Amino acid sequence: MRVVFAKKGVRVMRTEQDTIIDQAINWHLRLSVAREEDWAHFADWLAADARHAAAYDKIALADHLVAQAQFPPSIALPGPANDNPSPRRWLWAAGVSCAAVALAAVVTPRWLSPTPNTYEIATRAGETRAVVLADGTQIDISGGSRVQLNRADPRSVVLRDGEATFAVRHDEAHPFVVKASSATLRDLGTVFNVREQHDRLAVEVANGSVGVEAGGKAVTLNAGDALAVDSLSGDIVRSTIAADLVGGWRTHLLSFDGQPLGDVAARINRLYAIDLVIPGSLSTRRLTGVVRLTGVADQDVPHLASLVGAKWRRDGRRWILVEAAPRHR
DSSP states (O other): OEEEEEETTEEEEEEHHHHHHHHHHHHHHHGGGOOHHHHHHHHHHHHHOHHHHHHHHHHHHHHHHHHHHHSOTTSOOOOOSOOOOOOOEEEOOTTSOGGGOOOEEEOOOGGGSOOOSEEEEEOOTTOOEEEEOTTSOEEEEOTTOEEEEESSOTTEEEEEEEEEEEEOOOOTTSOOEEEOSSEEEEESSOEEEEEEETTEEEEEEEESEEEEEETTEEEEEETTEEEEEETTTOOEEEEEOOGGGTTGGGGTEEEEEEEEHHHHHHHHHHHHOOEEEOOGGGGGOEEEEEEEOOSOHHHHHHHHHHHHTEEEEEETTEEEEEEOOOOOO
8 A cells, every 4th residue: 555645745655564664663762661561562563464573673673783883893882871771863854755765873872772682471361362473483372471572583482471382483494492491492393382380381292393401301292292391300291182182272172181270270260360269188189181161260160160079169259169078878
């Protein structure tokens, strides 16, 4: 789409790409003094259109080249007078489209305007998000999760907490890396799910393969393989999973392989924002199997209680599972 502006007898043709470039410049300026919510909006903007990331990279590269010309690495620069960031100021030739303009910048010293390379996407309990990276990799983020991305290295991700499913665009020359508290995962061309919860890391592979480094060991997981790492003890347990259950939380299917009911409740709370509590010894009872949920507490809590042989009650917004009284013959 082309939009024509007329100013002082000059007809300026603006395209959709011009608008994207303008937005990219605006983000590059804002991020030098960004707050947490700004990073979240920036992530949304990147995910909305693959062209956004490409435009932002061009602007960031142009700024880097200008900075290099202004302050070559061989020049010793004086230390900062203060730590207050100062945003860059871009000068544009009036009446000319952004895509055709040669960038010129009045750049303050780089220590005065640090632009963090990393930014975090966080979801609240009950909220899910899908992010498409510039290379086409998609990350589906479950509720109550935190994922850290890196603008300088888009093929590197840190799962801070929670759960995410990765559908990775394979690049043999640049492996996709996911780091968690107790392991590092390297994609070998695959779809896989990673969950970080209560000092326990779980990795499940739907197709392709993933290299896992944990506890001083290197393990390769193929389609249908699963692995759990205890970050406290360093123990690694391998198991198997049906490929269609990997990332099953996206379709309300949760697969459990001997997890304590306390962990089951925490996972359900995070995904659906249900305030479910399982006190006492019942929380240590282990669950193996597949649970189909709806996200509606009135249906899911009684369903879960029946599966584990427990009773349920409600206290305001809180749902509580307790041991069922033994039956007398």
